[in-house]
Amino acid sequence: MKYAPLLLLVTVAVLIALPWLVSGSMLNAAVQMLIAALFAMAFGLLCGQAGMLSFGHAAYFGVGAFAAVHAMNAFGGEGLLPTPLLPLVGGATGLVSGLLAGYFSTKRTGVYFAMITLALAELLHALAPHLKTVFGGEAGVSSFRMPAWGIGFGSLNDVYFLTLVWTLLCIGLLYLFSKTPLGRLALGLRENAHRLRFLGYNTHALGTLIFAVSAMFAGIAGALQSMNIEAANYVVLESHISTAVVLNSFIGGVRVFLGPAIGGAVMTFFGHVTSDLTRVWLLYQGIIFVLVMMFLPRGLVGELVERIRNPSGEGFARTLSTLLARLASLAIAAFGAVFLIEFLQRVLSPEYRAGVTDGNWPDIALFSYDWAPLSVLPWAFGLGLFGIGIALVTMVNRRVAARKEAQA
């Protein structure tokens, strides 16, 4: 991994130059990607490093978001808490609520731990609409970013850089944290808490502390979110936020350091792009998660790291050509699958069904062609492409296996 520092430098440079490289809509997506990346990293500390699977991390993201909005209103972006420092409020709130929730939830492990985190988050979510002064009811709480330190914070560029600086700073801190004695003990907690206890460590206190640190960074991510949209609504406490961070982190690879961040960013980008193109983008997200878990259980980054550490022994060119062959075959299969799903979704949509009269099924436009739903053609086209793609990838896999056998 000798290229890692160089890669990191290039990534940061690209991130800094991004406002001049992409459109406003894409930059807006980039802000959300950064927030999702930081949130996933906070989750990754708890789940990937300390082995505690939280199903309720929306709670800490949410309290951070609300704390920042209230602080924005209270201080007006001046005095003790100028706008750029507002995420600190989110972090502090996350830390305190994390200490409380962590104290109770880390008394148990595994499934029971997950259930307690879920229950606590749902409790907060159920309570929120009734606490109108804190959570603002249906309308939520809104605010305005005020200028501070000579920066306007009105433009998207300013918001982007604010988010970028905080995200990079926090990820850096999380990296350093993983190198400290407490960070190392998180691994011990994951690997064998029983042994840690016998070595004389206070595993409950360790778990609580790591939970709180994770909640703190989740709170900072939440604060960045509410600063971005200048509002917070109790929707941020919903369980799908908790679920999304779990899925994103696992897709990226929860056990490798930057895995959750990449997962969060990639899936947010995916959502941004596909939610404009198709109504069933959540289905695609689900399919991607299932496929990653089945075939790349270490996650995207985890698998990449593993490949770099333990190369296949076939040389760079061979590995690359195999990879490209696999990707090309998968792209064909994916196109077939997407075609089928989209076609089916259109056929089943209420709008289309309303247009069907007396057995007359109008043509459906998809990928700039009109397809007759009762004809065999569109179905054969989709299924055929899917089949060809799968057949091709199977062929590639067989060849690789045969080569391995010949070597052995």
Add this chain to the structure above:
Amino acid sequence: MSDPILSLQHVHKSFGEAHIIRDANLDVIPGERHAVIGPNGAGKSTLFHLCSGQFAPSEGKILLNGKNIAGLKPAEVNRRGLARSFQITNIFPGVTVFENLRLAVMRKHNLQFVFWRSAARLRVVNEEVDDLLTKIRLTDRAQTLASQLSYSEQRSLEIGMTLASDPQVILLDEPMAGMSHEETDYTAGLIREITEGRTLLIVEHDMSVVFSLAHRISVLVYGEIIATGTPEEIRGNARVKEAYLGEEAA
């Protein structure tokens, strides 16, 4: 005879109706290697669990350096100078050998809730880890994942972790279980080396190991210690022969 470093006085442990340990009395002298033997189900592991704090005795006293440790939590017992290994290999499988030992060593230096220092720069800790690696002969394997070690290497690592807190008393629970002859000889040598200047209490089934390693042996049968003495005394003890050694001693 000097004062015992570890002393069990009228210790009794029952789980509901089952009386596992009945009125056990045992004195372990500083510096000796003391073995506990007995048939399966005699309560040897329970005895260890009582000494190391995993269970609290139903009755009786357990004195470590003259202070009662009965009912203390494992962590507290550990801090008072008694460390144990486990019958089932109990390590951190998904991290390196070095990391395993570092986690064990950090405790001794009270590095628990420390998040402002880099673990890589804890000079004393890392030196001690290197030292332990040498002692348990795993220096070459420092960067290997613990899960990828061979069985006897994992047992060595387990012993190394037990040593990390620099304990006065070490409890080893069947360290040779499941080992080949070569591995057993190797581990016996290792135990001899590392217990130099410490007190060892060991449970082991391999009688050749027990009789060559231990200065004194206690025999536990149905929760009672029926005899304590040197290997010769134990070999010659009629009750022991009858209860346990039987054919082997003949």
